[in-house]
Amino acid sequence: MSIxxxxxxxxxxxxxxxxxxxxFDRPDSTFTIKQIPIPEHLPEGTCLVKTLLLSNDPHQRLSIQKNQEIGRSYAAPLVPGDIMTSLGIVEIVKSNSKKYEPGQIVIGLIRWADYAVLSDTADLHQPIKQPxxxxxxxxxxxxxxxGLAAYFGLVDVGKVSKGSVVVVSAASGATGSMAxxxxxxILGAGKVIGxxxxxxxCEFVMHELGADICFNYHDPNWETEFTQYIGTQFIDVFFDCVGGDILNFLLTKIKKGGRVAVCGSISGFNDKxxxxxxxxxxxxxxxxxxQxxxxxxxxxxxxxxATVLVEAVKAGxxxxxxxxxxxxxVGNDITEKIKQIPKIWKLLFTDYKPNGKLITRIV
Known part of the structure; x- marks a missing residue:
């Protein structure tokens, strides 16, 4: 591999x-392209990696919010001049680390870049077993x-049990589709509403994922139709990825002592x-x-x-x-290709986002 x-x-x-x-190239652009020299000699405890796959996640938007209260953020905010970060998968190209060798495939906190020098402790998390x-x-x-957020959110926070009535917002999305x-x-809920x-x-959520019914929140009558469907029955658990108007409405449909597992609040990411x-x-x-x-x-x-999820995959x-x-x-050169990264990520905040987890492949 030429570096x-x-x-x-x-x-x-x-x-x-x-x-x-x-x-790009606007005065108010959020991002810009920068070429960074790759050092010939790596610092101790680092690896040169090639980016393979990038995870696209709503929380990345929070990491770049202007004028953040640092003490209220769960991760250190990024500021102008920082390389944008993402969870993702890389191949180790060159190593000055006792933990990793060239050729290993590793998951970690990586960069929006084709190559990067990453720390073997702060950035690289875990090798993926090969073959x-x-x-x-x-x-x-x-x-x-x-998958892990959906699992622990339902089990530990929502306390879903056999027969529970569960509602999932953003049900076609990355975490919602798993929930x-x-x-x-897996948990044997009696009714799952998307x-x-x-x-x-909604067709995808019902016919591919197996929800009992799914409501389109852009339909002006969805709240009325939801109320008619649920009747005198109330919701045990609401797994919420959205917040805002949907949460406001669903709070009127949750039973006494019911629970809301608050996984996300994407409705307020761009406008509080x-x-x-x-x-x-x-x-x-x-x-x-x-919670x-x-x-x-x-x-x-x-x-x-992960063990539960692997067994569930094996069991179909x-x-x-x-x-x-x-x-x-895609693009004619690496710069054009890398410029696609933020545009793909921004699909998360539109109605054009594909179903399931949105992943970016770098080639």
Missing amino acids: PSVATTIVIKNCPEKDTICE LEYPLEYYLSIFGIT VQIAKN ISGSDSK NSGKIGNWNEVITNTITL GFLVFDYQDRFLEG KLKTDAAFHVKTC
């Missing part, structure tokens, strides 16, 4: 207050943080006003528990969760072909 003399990277130019600007038993994409979706299947096929952003996505909650009376009078969680809270139990309880969607960076 280039420079790495082509995506660097933060402006931290956004609201929407990210993923077009591969499963496609690499599984380790960023089914067995990755999306639907785990609730239905909420998604189009009729076609869109994520506000106005139904606190429902929480108080019906003694509803809302936010981070998947890395369960890092010491990842093996436990999780549909692997519905778990992820890969978009490949």
